[in-house]
Structures are given as C-alpha cells and as structure tokens.
Amino acid sequence: MHIKAAILAIGNEILSGHTVDTNSVWISQQLNKLGIEVVTRMAVGDDAQAIRKAIQIGEENASILILTGGLGPTADDITKKVLADYFNAQLVCHAEVLAHIQGIFQKRNLPMLERNTQQAEVPDNCTVLFNKMGTAPGMWFSYDQKILVSLPGVPHEMKYLMAHQVLPKIQQTLTDHHIIFRSVVTAGQGESFVAERIADIEDSLPPYIRLAYTVHYRVLTLRLTGFGKDKEQLIKETEHYQSALAARLADIVIAEEEIPLAELVGNYLQIAEMKLGLAESCTGGYIAHLMTQVQGSSVNFKGSAVCYQTSIKHDVLGISQEILDNNDVVSEIVAKEMATAAARKFRADFGLGITGYIDQVPSESAVPPGTVWIAIAHGNEVITKKLLLSYDRVTNIGVAAQEALIFLLKKLRNS
Amino acid sequence: MHIKAAILAIGNEILSGHTVDTNSVWISQQLNKLGIEVVTRMAVGDDAQAIRKAIQIGEENASILILTGGLGPTADDITKKVLADYFNAQLVCHAEVLAHIQGIFQKRNLPMLERNTQQAEVPDNCTVLFNKMGTAPGMWFSYDQKILVSLPGVPHEMKYLMAHQVLPKIQQTLTDHHIIFRSVVTAGQGESFVAERIADIEDSLPPYIRLAYTVHYRVLTLRLTGFGKDKEQLIKETEHYQSALAARLADIVIAEEEIPLAELVGNYLQIAEMKLGLAESCTGGYIAHLMTQVQGSSVNFKGSAVCYQTSIKHDVLGISQEILDNNDVVSEIVAKEMATAAARKFRADFGLGITGYIDQVPSESAVPPGTVWIAIAHGNEVITKKLLLSYDRVTNIGVAAQEALIFLLKKLRNS
Numbered sequence: 001m002h003i004k005a006a007i008l009a010i011g012n013e014i015l016s017g018h019t020v021d022t023n024s025v026w027i028s029q030q031l032n033k034l035g036i037e038v039v040t041r042m043a044v045g046d047d048a049q050a051i052r053k054a055i056q057i058g059e060e061n062a063s064i065l066i067l068t069g070g071l072g073p074t075a076d077d078i079t080k081k082v083l084a085d086y087f088n089a090q091l092v093c094h095a096e097v098l099a100h101i102q103g104i105f106q107k108r109n110l111p112m113l114e115r116n117t118q119q120a121e122v123p124d125n126c127t128v129l130f131n132k133m134g135t136a137p138g139m140w141f142s143y144d145q146k147i148l149v150s151l152p153g154v155p156h157e158m159k160y161l162m163a164h165q166v167l168p169k170i171q172q173t174l175t176d177h178h179i180i181f182r183s184v185v186t187a188g189q190g191e192s193f194v195a196e197r198i199a200d201i202e203d204s205l206p207p208y209i210r211l212a213y214t215v216h217y218r219v220l221t222l223r224l225t226g227f228g229k230d231k232e233q234l235i236k237e238t239e240h241y242q243s244a245l246a247a248r249l250a251d252i253v254i255a256e257e258e259i260p261l262a263e264l265v266g267n268y269l270q271i272a273e274m275k276l277g278l279a280e281s282c283t284g285g286y287i288a289h290l291m292t293q294v295q296g297s298s299v300n301f302k303g304s305a306v307c308y309q310t311s312i313k314h315d316v317l318g319i320s321q322e323i324l325d326n327n328d329v330v331s332e333i334v335a336k337e338m339a340t341a342a343a344r345k346f347r348a349d350f351g352l353g354i355t356g357y358i359d360q361v362p363s364e365s366a367v368p369p370g371t372v373w374i375a376i377a378h379g380n381e382v383i384t385k386k387l388l389l390s391y392d393r394v395t396n397i398g399v400a401a402q403e404a405l406i407f408l409l410k411k412l413r414n415s
Numbered sequence: 416m417h418i419k420a421a422i423l424a425i426g427n428e429i430l431s432g433h434t435v436d437t438n439s440v441w442i443s444q445q446l447n448k449l450g451i452e453v454v455t456r457m458a459v460g461d462d463a464q465a466i467r468k469a470i471q472i473g474e475e476n477a478s479i480l481i482l483t484g485g486l487g488p489t490a491d492d493i494t495k496k497v498l499a500d501y502f503n504a505q506l507v508c509h510a511e512v513l514a515h516i517q518g519i520f521q522k523r524n525l526p527m528l529e530r531n532t533q534q535a536e537v538p539d540n541c542t543v544l545f546n547k548m549g550t551a552p553g554m555w556f557s558y559d560q561k562i563l564v565s566l567p568g569v570p571h572e573m574k575y576l577m578a579h580q581v582l583p584k585i586q587q588t589l590t591d592h593h594i595i596f597r598s599v600v601t602a603g604q605g606e607s608f609v610a611e612r613i614a615d616i617e618d619s620l621p622p623y624i625r626l627a628y629t630v631h632y633r634v635l636t637l638r639l640t641g642f643g644k645d646k647e648q649l650i651k652e653t654e655h656y657q658s659a660l661a662a663r664l665a666d667i668v669i670a671e672e673e674i675p676l677a678e679l680v681g682n683y684l685q686i687a688e689m690k691l692g693l694a695e696s697c698t699g700g701y702i703a704h705l706m707t708q709v710q711g712s713s714v715n716f717k718g719s720a721v722c723y724q725t726s727i728k729h730d731v732l733g734i735s736q737e738i739l740d741n742n743d744v745v746s747e748i749v750a751k752e753m754a755t756a757a758a759r760k761f762r763a764d765f766g767l768g769i770t771g772y773i774d775q776v777p778s779e780s781a782v783p784p785g786t787v788w789i790a791i792a793h794g795n796e797v798i799t800k801k802l803l804l805s806y807d808r809v810t811n812i813g814v815a816a817q818e819a820l821i822f823l824l825k826k827l828r829n830s
Contacts, residue, residue, distance in 0.1 A: 013629045015453045016596075017443030018638065018673070020435070024458075028432030038430045039465060043439075043456040046627070050454060057472060073607045074628045075617060116607055154630065156806050181431070192488045192531055202490060212461070213489045214428040215569065223433065258433070278721075284707025285700030288721045292699025295774060295808055303727045306693075306703045306719035308712070316718065316731070316760055345731055359710060391571055393710055 002037045002227060003177050006058035009043040010051060010069035010079055011153060023068045023158055030162060034170060035177040036064065037227075046070055051082045055148070063146050064170065069153030071136035073115040079150055080122070080139075087141065089123035097128060097137045104135060126150075129165045133157045138165065147173070180226040180234050182242040185255040187219050187406045194220060194249065201244050209238055217399045218406065221258060222249075254409055261405040262290040262297075268412035269300035269350070276408075277346025278304035279317055279338035281329070282356035282372060286401045302346040307338075317341040328367050330355050335373035336382045343377045350411075351377040354404050359393045372400045374407055383411065417452045417642060418592050421473035424458040425466060425484035425494055426568060438483045438573055445577055449585060450592035451479065452642075461485055466497045470563070478561050479585065484568030486551040488530040495537070495554075498565055502556065504538035512543060512552045519550060541565075544580040548572040553580065562588075595641040595649050597657040600670040602634050602821045609635055609664065616659050624653055632814045633821065636673060637664075669824055676820040677705040677712075683827035684715035684765070691823075692761025693719035694732055694753035696744070697771035697787060701816045717761040722753075732756040743782050745770050750788035751797045758792045765826075766792040769819050774808045787815045789822055798826065 007027050013019040021043055028038045039061050044050040051070075058065040070079030084091050098120035105112045119135045122128055129138030129149075136152040138161040149166050151158045186194065191213050195202070202211050209226040224241055228234040246253050255264050269276055278287055288304035291297050307313045310329045314321055319337045327333050338353025356372030357365070370389040375382055385407050389396045422442050428434040436458055443453045454476050459465040466485075473480040485494030499506050513535035520527045534550045537543055544553030544564075551567040553576040564581050566573045601609060606628055610617070617626050624641040639656055643649035661668050670679055684691055693702055703719035706712050722728045725744050729736050734752045742748050753768025771787030772780070785804040790797055800822050804811045 012627050015443060016447055017440045019629055020440050025432045025435050028430060032431055041458040074610045076627050113607055113611055156810060192528055195489045196528055212427045212491050214434055285703025285719050285721060288700025289704045292723060293809055298723055301723050303723045304700050304721035306700060308707060308716050308718045312718045312761060346727060394708055395571060
C-alpha cells in the first residue's frame with residue numbers, strides 16, 4: 001500500500017495568480033523520493049473556512065498533509081490561528097523561538113515589534129520545527145495516524161525546514177515503500193507517433209509500472225514510474241523497460257535521465273574537455289542563463305555576446321560591415337559569422353550563433369516572422385539549422401533556446 | 416455575491432513535480448479580470464476516481480470548474496472518458512473536429528492513427544470548443560447552474576481556447592461582478608516594518624477591500640483587492656487607499672503597478688531616450704534575458720557581454736590586464752571597469768557591470784562567498800553597490816539580478 005500525501009498552499013496571492021506556487025512542486029519531488037505518492041494538491045486563500053475545509057479534504061485522501069504559507073507577521077496571515085482552533089489548542093509563546101527572533105532583530109539593529117513577538121507563539125499540541133532561516137517556526141502535528149506539517153511560504157525557509165526536519169522525521173515513520181522513476185528523453189517526433197512505435201512495450205508493462213508522456217516544447221519525455229516494496233527488484237524491472245524504450249527510439253533519444261538540457265550539454269563538454277562560447281541575438285542571453293544556472297559551468301562555458309542590435313554584431317563580434325550590409329541580419333550567413341566569431345572571441349572549441357525575428361520583423365526585411373537561424377562552429381566546420389516559430393514572444397525565446405541546445409547536444413553526442 | 420471558480424489540473428507529471436502547473440496561474444489571472452474569484456485550485460493524477468472526487472469538491476465550492484490536461488492521444492490520458500462516465504454520456508465522433516485533425520495530418524504529410532481519430536470523439540452532452548491550435552478539442556458542459564470546461568493541458572492550446580471561447584462565453588453569463596487590483600511595489604524594508612508604518616491605513620480599509628503582502632526576494636508588494644458591483648466607484652476607492660499607501664511609503668516605493676522590474680527599467684530608459692549595455696559575470700546573462708523578454712526592448716537595450724571567465728573580461732571587454740592582475744575579480748574596481756566598458760563597447764548611455772561569487776570562491780581569493788559588486792556608469796559618474804548573498808546558487812543569481820535592476824531603477828527615477 002502506498003503512503004499518500006496531500007499538499008496545501010495557502011495565500012491569496014497564489015489563488016489570484018500573482019505568485020506561482022513552486023513550493024508544492026518541490027515538495028512533491030521530495031516526497032516522491034521517499035516513495036510517498038502525492039495524491040492531491042490544493043491552493044486556497046487566506047480564509048479560515050477554506051483552510052479548514054482543505055485540511056479535511058486532505059485528511060480524507062492522505063495520511064500526510066503539508067501546508068505552506070500564511071505564517072508571516074502581517075494581518076493577512078492566519079494559518080497558525082486556524083490550526084490552533086482546528087486542534088482546540090492554545091497559542092503559547094515558545095521560548096527558544098522567541099530568543100531566536102530577538103537575536104535576528106538585535107543582529108540587524110532593528111527594534112522588535114509586537115507582531116514579531118507573536119511569531120514565537122505556537123499551538124500547545126505541536127512540535128516546533130526550529131527555523132534557522134527566518135522568524136516563522138514550522139509546526140508538526142501528530143494525531144489519529146495522521147501527520148500535519150505547517151511551514152512558512154518563503155521558499156528557502158520552507159526548503160530548509162523540509163530538508164533538515166520534516167523529511168528526516170517522515171523517513172523515520174516509513175518502512176518499505178518505494179517509488180522509482182526512470183526516463184527516456186526524446187526530441188524530433190510527435191507524441192502520437194512515439195506512442196505508436198512503442199505500443200507493444202507499453203502494453204506489456206506490469207500494473208505496478210506506469211508510463212507517462214510529457215511534452216516541453218520540442219522535447220518529449222517518457223517517464224516510467226514503478227511502485228513496490230523490494231527496491232532493488234523494482235529498479236531492475238523499471239530499468240528493463242527503460243532500456244527497451246531507449247533501444248526502440250534510439251534515433252530520437254537525447255538522454256536517459258531528466259536533467260536540464262544545459263546540464264547535459266555541460267556534461268558532454270566536460271567529458272570532451274571542450275569549451276563553449278555564444279553569440280546570441282534573438283534569445284537575448286537566455287541560453288547563457290540556462291548554461292550558467294548549472295553549478296560548475298564556468299569550467300566549460302566561457303561567455304556570451306548578447307548582440308541585441310545589429311550594429312553591435314560589428315562593434316562587439318567584429319562581423320564585417322559588408323556582410324551585415326548585404327544580408328538580412330536574420331540569415332544563414334550572419335548566423336555562421338556569429339558562431340565563428342563566438343568561437344574566436346571567447347577562444348572556445350565550440351561557437352554557437354543564433355539570430356532570429358522573435359515577434360516583429362522590421363519593414364525593410366522580407367524574412368517571415370518567427371524565422372530563426374542557429375549555427376554551430378567547431379574547428380573548420382559550421383553547421384546550421386533553420387526554425388520557423390509561431391508562438392508568443394516568451395515561448396518563441398524558450399523554444400529557440402531549447403532547439404539550440406538540442407542541436408548542440410546532438411552534435412556533441414555524435415562527436 | 417461573488418461568482419466562484421475552481422481550477423483542476425490533471426496529470427501525473429504535475430503531481431510528481433515533473434511539470435510546473437503554470438496553466439492554473441494564468442487561468443486564475445484571466446478569471447480575476449472578469450471579477451470571478453478562484454476559491455480553490457487542485458491537482459490530481461491521471462486517475463479516474465481522483466478526477467471524479469476533485470470535480471465533486473469543485474462543485475461544492477464553486478459554480479465554474481475549469482479542468483486542464485488528460486486530453487492527449489496516449490493511454491495515460493483519461494479525462495474525456497471520465498467526463499463521459501460522470502455525465503452518463505456517450506462518446507460520439509464530432510465531424511468538424513475529425514476533419515480538422517485529418518487536415519493537420521495531411522498538411523504534415525503524416526499517416527493518421529486510430530488514436531488520433533479518437534481525439535475527435537466527445538461526450539454527446541457537451542458543446543465542442545473548436546481547437547484551431549491542436550488536435551484535442553475543448554469541451555463545455557452546462558448543468559444545474561454549473562459550468563464545467565475541459566481544456567487540453569498544452570499551454571498555448573489552453574490559452575487559445577480560454578481567450579477565444581471560454582472567457583467570452585463566461586462573460587455572457589455575468590452581470591456586475593468586479594475585482595479590482597491596485598498595488599504599491601517597494602524595495603528596501605522588511606515586511607513587518609512596512610506593516611507597522613501603514614497599520615492605521617490597513618485598519619481603516621472597508622471590508623470589501625483587502626490588503627495582502629507578497630515578498631519576492633528584495634521586493635515587497637502591497638496589493639489591494641476590491642470586490643464590488645459598481646466598477647467606477649470601486650476603482651476610485653481602491654485607488655484612494657493605493658495613494659495613501661504610496662504617500663506613506665514614498666521613500667521605498669519603486670512602482671505603483673505590478674509589472675516586471677525589467678519592463679519598468681525599459682520604460683524609464685525609453686522616456687529618457689537612453690540606452691543600456693551590460694557586462695555580466697555572476698548573473699550569466701540573466702539580466703539580459705529579463706530585459707529582452709519585454710516586447711520592444713531592442714529600442715533601449717543594446718546587449719550584454721556575458722564574461723563568465725576572467726580572461727574574457729580582458730579579451731571581450733578590454734579591461735586592462737594590470738587591473739585584473741592586481742585586484743580580485745570580485746571587487747569594486749573590476750565592477751566599475753565592467754560598467755564603463757559596457758557603456759563604451761555597446762555605445763550606451765548607461766553601462767551596468769556585475770561581478771560576484773555566486774556559490775564557490777576560488778582558493779586564491781579572500782573575498783567571502785556570496786559577495787557581489789554592482790556598478791552603474793553614466794556619463795563620467797560611476798556608482799557602486801555591494802551585496803552579500805547567502806542562498807543557493809539559483810536564488811543568488813535571481814537576487815543579484817533583481818538588486819541590479821532595483822539599483823538601476825532608483826538611479827533612473829532620480830535622474
């Protein structure tokens with residue numbers, strides 16, 4: 001039997017769409033790693049009745065409830081009062097938490113306010129999860145075979161408490177429940193066709209291994225999820241099906257693990273002891289950002305020249321004025337020049353250039369909107385690829401950057 | 416009385432945390448604009464019982480239910496079958512949808528599969544929402560004073576159907592229900608202190624205008640939400656409180672609307688007819704990416720030199736080797752040189768340079784980890800700011816970019 005969890009995000013800003021609830025995503029990932037299945041996620045406003053109702057729904061569906069948000073010092077934060085009320089508990093001042101908050105204010109040389117003192121109050125039936133990263137303590141309630149945990153909504157505080165207190169405490173209560181994920185990542189073929197190619201493998205899956213398809217722009221991921229008690233056996237079986245899928249789809253597989261494309265590119269560069277330089281026009285620094293989000297990327301990533309105006313392609317990259325004058329700035333030859341200049345300027349083994357019209361095309365150009373040229377220079381060779389994108393601006397930037405990384409990844413896998 | 420809506424995202428990939436549910440965020444924003452309050456958001460897996468249960472919870476709490484996901488051509492997509500079953504309806508082939516799907520496959524010169532034909536089947540009690548952007552039709556169910564809408568999970572298809580079909584149809588059923596949002600955006604003071612400074616204004620708010628605080632790194636946003644029938648009167652009242660808050664907090668206000676910082680910077684640059692060039696080290700192109708996500712940014716943004724390795728600061732920006740040899744690469748003087756070089760290289764009125772140790776510090780440096788120097792060059796003046804960050808890598812990059820934009824925004828507001 002699976003252990004089931006429910007996640008409840010509290011806050012008007014989440015419901016109104018002013019804030020994206022990334023906390024629940026992260027918590028889901030962490031619980032999955034412990035073999036706990038998240039069966040429902042909910043978001044409600046800072047409203048006592050709505051919070052109570054959501055807790056009841058969570059209790060009906062799961063044995064572990066994780067709440068985030070509503071623990072701040074301002075009047076709209078009511079989670080703690082609702083919980084005290086729900087459990088018929090008294091709010092009492094927690095001395096250690098109070099001392100910690102006083103310490104924070106002393107250190108910052110700020111006066112302590114009544115509302116800050118109140119942050120040290122907790123329902124008398126909870127175990128305090130001491131929050132080194134902020135002023136709001138986490139709270140752990142055990143009752144009727146259920147666990148309810150209330151955490152602050154500030155992401156780095158929530159993550160700290162989950163990692164150092166909640167997950168270890170949950171782990172103590174678990175025996176043998178495991179979830180295993182294994183993936184095959186593909187690019188270049190649509191969902192229906194891939195499904196058709198692997199239909200017999202999908203049909204042969206045992207009931208405790210599920211297959212799901214997820215599409216992110218041009219990348220289609222096939223994810224196997226196995227549930228079971230014998231971890232080693234489960235890994236073996238899930239990997240058996242992973243290998244079968246990867247073999248069948250060998251022509252479109254780009255990875256057998258779900259890590260960011262930029263990290264895959266970085267790994268291949270590192271193995272080959274090669275370095276990358278970029279010249280970005282239409283992606284405006286986004287590829288550089290994706291590359292540098294990866295820890296340790298300075299080893300293989302040298303930099304990017306973000307040339308958002310045509311004159312800069314001459315001034316910074318040194319592309320000849322003649323080429324720029326005689327060609328559309330969105331053309332194969334300009335992309336090639338950018339790639340070559342990127343390799344040269346950054347003294348890199350691979351240079352990648354990308355130029356395109358992401359939304360609007362200037363009146364003097366005959367190039368269709370959404371046209372993007374990507375070029376990769378390596379040694380004396382330059383390869384190119386053309387895209388024609390038709391989404392909104394932000395999506396087009398995302399797809400163009402993704403296509404560039406896929407193009408580079410395929411080149412690196414074949415080198 | 417408010418009209419209430421519930422949003423239900425369907426898909427194992429959402430529950431497992433492999434996909435971030437941005438659809439629900441966007442739908443919330445759109446419904447809010449129509450004056451509809453989203454009272455609950457839920458996410459469940461591709462599981463018939465869980466979907467039915469979530470629909471029932473939605474019906475108990477709201478009169479409008481929006482479902483996304485589970486309409487694809489693969490075996491894990493079951494939403495349509497669950498809905499047919501829920502409404503005791505038959506699945507019937509919809510001729511227009513079938514012709515549309517056939518057209519897509521013909522155009523791409525691909526054979527049509529049985530699973531694609533099945534995408535044209537819909538429950539016989541629904542109104543089909545024709546999906547020009549893809550193969551899965553949307554479905555609209557009216558029953559017992561309730562509206563249930565089922566949409567594909569692919570974001571651009573969902574958005575197309577919402578904008579062109581769902582929202583106009585909902586609007587027809589509405590009379591006078593309005594929600595008005597007004598905001599005051601601040602930087603430089605903590606939540607508790609701001610709350611204390613405006614306590615009397617907060618206490619004087621009428622019950623139909625709520626105040627919420629949201630923190631994103633160093634930016635604290637105060638958002639007023641007014642509910643009412645008389646739109647003009649409601650705007651007037653909400654703006655009265657907005658002005659009172661802005662006047663009280665004048666020293667820390669950076670904006671009176673919630674638009675991205677990069678867009679605010681762009682607007683100030685455009686008014687002043689000035690241009691910006693960047694030299695980014697530790698932010699790795701992220702500031703350039705934020706600037707270029709804004710439509711029309713090529714007017715005032717010239718580019719960025721992402722110099723991820725020290726040697727590139729000399730090779731690309733032309734900073735003298737002597738300065739680089741005699742100073743830590745994370746120092747005030749190198750930041751100043753980067754800002755000046757960015758203004759010069761990109762022929763820009765404002766040059767911004769940023770250099771820092773985002774996570775690891777090389778052994779030869781005595782600078783504490785998390786140290787970041789920001790410099791802005793304008794004319795003959797260069798101003799600088801130092802940060803000391805202590806979060807994880809990705810957060811540190813985000814905070815550093817945000818602080819740089821705030822620093823630039825304050826400079827532009829005062830120029």
